Amino acid sequence: MEHLQTQGIGLPRLGLGTFRMQGDVCRAAVESALDLGYRHIDTAEMYGNEDAIGAALATAAVPRRELHVTTKVWHENLAPDAIRRAFDTSLKKLRLDQVDLYLVHWPARNMDLPAIFETLLKLKEEGGTRAIGVANFNLALLKTVVEEIKVPIACNQIEYHVMLDQTKVAKYLAAKSIPLVAYCPLAQGRAASDDTLAAIGRKHGASAAQVALKWLLDQDDVAAIPKASGAESQRANLGALELKLDDEDRKAIAALPKDKRFVNPGFAPAWDS
Ligand SMILES: NC(=O)c1ccc[n+]([C@@H]2O[C@H](COP(=O)([O-])OP(=O)(O)OC[C@H]3O[C@@H](n4cnc5c(N)ncnc54)[C@H](OP(=O)(O)O)[C@@H]3O)[C@@H](O)[C@H]2O)c1
Secondary structure (H helix, E strand, O other): OOOEEEEEEEEOOOOEEEEOHHHHHHHHHHHHHHOOOOOOOOOOOOOOOHHHHHHHHHHOOHHHHHEEEEEEEEHHHHHHHHHHHHHHHHHHHHHHOOOOEEOOOOOOOOOOHHHHHHHHHHHHHOOOOEEEEEEEOOOOHHHHHHOEEEEEEOOOOEEEEEOOOOOHHHHHHHOOOOEEEEEEOHHHHHHHOOOHHHHHHHHHHOOOOHHHHHHOOOOOOOEEOOOOOOHHHHHHHHHHHOOOOOOHHHHHHHHOOOOOOOOOOOOOOOOHH
């Protein structure tokens, strides 16, 4: 699978999202994904599934160097000592001595950005994580991080799918050669039942979900992390990579309403600030 090269790591463009999967269900999903060829697993301390993922990774036949594991620190743990504690706990649960990417999961309104990134950079220097990055950072925060604090972030992980316009942030990231990792790439599953996508899919012998994923993956510097619990959907999502969309398809997708944001917790700074 194609990788995005960023800050010294190669990020496989299609990963497995794991939010809302825990215990044996999560372990089985990760084992199945690795068997099918997934090499990028996305988790977070908040998902409560790092232990299950750790169990799956511990018995996997895949060499560690071929795997990419992302985890994230929750917004309540952004004080330097809390980041350290959260990071150590994540590593322990994942049964790893290093993750590939460690992200600030959400910005908090009262956070001390320089102190946060000083701590993350130390974790990187010490070898605990190969790269660091952010998630859910709006344009103003991104500019502060990239241009003022000058942090070498390897990605911004944000909600992005056929039903949500992210042009402003995507353009900025592209100009700085920072990958956009699209979460909720299937609009939390809604893309699978969209009539326009289904019609495009019929034309190519593909599903609506595959069309939604390929639309994202056709964009430079975009990776996607669909969550799928079963092997059938996991295989179908990998199969999206083979699909070829044409100009007519892209035009129809561009015409879909793009104002549907499904994730917007009250604690984070506003998207348009
Ligand atoms: N950084 C952040 O703040 C943040 C926020 C949200 C999510 N994320 C990450 O992004 C990942 C993906 O987002 P998400 O899980 O919210 O939504 P999503 O990936 O857009 O959608 C997941 C839903 O789509 C279904 N699905 C998967 N493949 C399918 C297929 N081929 N055909 C039909 N349905 C299919 C899944 O069904 P099954 O459940 O039955 O498999 C599940 O209900 C998360 O798991 C997490 O890792 C990050």
